Amino acid sequence: MTVTWRTAIAIGVGLTLAAGAGGVARAQTPSGPPIRVGFSSAMTGPSAITGEGVKWAAQMLADEYNGRGGIMGRKIELSFGDNAGTPGEAVSAVRKLVDVDRVDVIIGQTHSGACLGALPVVKELQVPMVIEACSHPKIREMIGKNGNEWAFRVNPDDVMLANQFARYMAQSTKTVSIFAQNDDFGRGAATAYDAAFKKVGIKLVSTEFFDRGQADYRPVLTRVKRANPEAVLLIMLASEGSVFMRQFRELGLTQKLYARGSMATAEFLYQVKDTPSIADGLVEATYWTPALDPAWEKQWLDRWKVPVRIHGSLAAIAFRYAVAPAIEQAIRKTGRADRRTIRDALEEIDVPNTPVGRIRFDDTHQAFINMLLVEISGGQLKVLERIPILP
Amino acid sequence: MTGVRAAGWAGAAVLLVALPWLVAVALPGQERYVLHVAVFTTLYAALALSYDLVVGHVGSLSLAHPAFFGIGAYAAALLATGAAWPFPAALLAGVAAAGVVALVLGVPLFRLTEHSFAMGTLGFALVTQIVATNWVDFTGGPLCVTGIPKPALGALRITTLPGFYWMGLVAVVAVGLLYQRLTTFRLGRAFHAVRDNETLASAASIDPLRYRMLAFVIGGAVAGGIGALYVSYVGVLCPGELGVSLTVALLVMVFLGGVGSLRGVIVGAVAFTALPEVLRMAPTWRMVIYGLLLLVIVVRAPEGIEGLLRRGGARRRPASTGA
């Protein structure tokens, strides 16, 4: 059977419409209009893995809150935007969420380029955006009283973490090599630790960057071997980290390992479950670990039928401990949860006892959640210390 | 041009210029989004036209276009943020930078056979993206170029969506006029001679290298200019925007619409940029459908939508005087 082009195009359009129709589901709510929450991340492109995590987290959260009757009786309705990790697409995603999906609040954008593109748009459109993971150091100079009253950020960037983590490292190390992923997260962190090391007297022996998805680290590991630091600071995520660790051990390297990213995580341990002690001794500075909410972790695995959770925790933190309390406060105070009242509530909320620490935005709209030091020990995760991050 | 056609053109022009008001009336509450899509559509249409000059009219399958777009974008962005160049100067710098690189690159590249030319341009595009990502001291790398100022020409400042839309409209009209001028009359015929039968063309003393270079350099320079306009709209430039996905987008636009045809390419650009927004499908599925669509189109209907339109027109008017 020859497929004529007409047939093929008809099939194509049909598929398209079907795929589109799947995305439109309006929930009927018994009391009060639903509160529309938009989640924006990279759903396509090289970083699509983060979008998947954000989406799943959002769906679980919506089910959880709506199962309890919503927030103050108002159901949560989700919309998703795809920023493909780039600023241009982030502009499109935000505009779609605001003008087409009519969201009341946005959580996103995960990637710094996308965040930077989105910031002027949320200001123009006057919709509150809670940044959950963007780590570009410039963001702090741009939000809150620094020029954008509509943007808030829950996660710290490495400029905020580096001093404390460097101080911790200095207790047992004099020379360090940095090995960082070649994106906004890795580059920003490397610069921050370079500065922080100078303050605590650690000598930065070398800095190497790798592209994510490039799984051959031997050449650079040989360089690290040559540079011979006492410790290596890894700025990488678990998906790269597991391959990296194998090659690290293959080359017989024995340096003390520190990390920023997602190395001391269940995801990493799952990837190396055939050699669970491969990264014993690694200490990571992070803000989330399964021990903070084991029920959530288990629920995730049961729901999505995956062996381990990846990503999504930061979006969940942003929703649970910032956006949801703000929505509640907005309704309590004004009876309404719209863009302006949610924005005002975000400025005022002070949630002291969350698993990640106190959630309160300062006048630069930055929250200061706790830094956790997590160690991989005996193939398990162990929380060493909980350190509040100082403004 | 007959009176009826002229009236048609004038009507279309009025509609296009008045789009911001029409949208506000037709889709109240969504006009900002529609205008944003329109900005991207006009810029992509202009970019696709500049690409079609090279691919459609001299028949050189260049895969380097994202690199020229990126070079223009970075030149304009860095000069505007680092050296406070005013918008018109930054725009010209973007055009010039891309054009010069195209000139320098074109000379050795065009000595290659077709396959090697394609791979050479692809190699260049990849190296450009790698350099943009890793030469952090110069381009900022993954930390991006931020704070790119909005366009300002003397007292005229473009800060609103309608303003950007009109900027895009001016761009696509200007590029369209340039495209028309280059692809008709003697110059157009020379291009097509080189595309369709290079040996015959040289025998007729039409130097293929000269004409290929002309199309390549102009196409590259225009792409650089569009890059400069793009960053003035988005305000931020990251190296990820120079990737293979832009090549794919351009190929889809040009081949879906109709390679070698002004109307076709513009239709393709509109379909590619605006349609997904209208249809609102899951993003990964969208990519699968693009792939399948591109495959089917290029195999079954290589003239794209333009070919369909032409055939439809010819059937309706058997004694056709041309569309």
Place this chain on the structure above:
Amino acid sequence: MADLVEQLVHGLTLGSLYAMVATGLALMFGVVRLINFAHGEFYMLGGYAFWYGYRELGLPYPLAALAAVGAMGVFGLVYERSVIRSILTRTWHVQLIATLATSITLTNLAILVFGTQPKEVPTPLSSAVVDVGGVRLAWQRVVVLLAAVAIFAGLEWFVTRARLGKAMRAMSQNREACAVVGVDVQQVALATFGISAALAGAAAALVSPLFNIFPDVGSLLTLKAFAAVIVGGFGFVKGAIAAAFLIGVAESLAAGYVSYAYKDAIAFMVMVVVLLVRPQGLFGRRIGI
């Protein structure tokens, strides 16, 4: 010195990977004059097939590897029948765009089916390390190199001794003459695709234990394999193999001694330089595979 040897070892692993993938590309170009932009996706699918066999079905390593090779061989045949048949006689523009379109479709389908999370398939040999005079390497790397050599030797035997292989070589040299003497051109084309895809599947089964598998893994690989094919002289298989090893070693050395960040540019810069300086490839214009 041990340092240099280490980098070379790594370069040989990379080179083996690139060579196996480039061979398939060179075969396709040599025999049917087709540029297959979706070749990296053969590797990617082979990787997932291997992962499925080894991790999900629990097959022993050799069996899972053979299953991956077999699965990709079949896929290659299906691919030839469906996509390639309709573009074999078209211009190479059409071929390039059609195969590029296939690449996009396959990559995104893989995202939908397997998810974006990379899959790891470590084997006992990829964790076991052998120490050779101060240079440590996983046993799997030795396997990769030996298997690659065996595969290339087998391929050489095939095109010189086996009837189908000789037909492939003949077709790459003079297609019209083949048709005239009664070689079944269609069948040879079909076989070429099956073999090329199977080679990519073999590469995946051998190399995945050392690295990992994710939907986009093929795109960079396609480009580097192309670089090897071009540098080796379009359609000349031995040239492609040599060029692939050259690129693998150059990349490793550059990464180790010059700059790790720019290592991917090496393959493309080598390719661009060769294209500009010696466009017929390092080994000169050869006829046939």
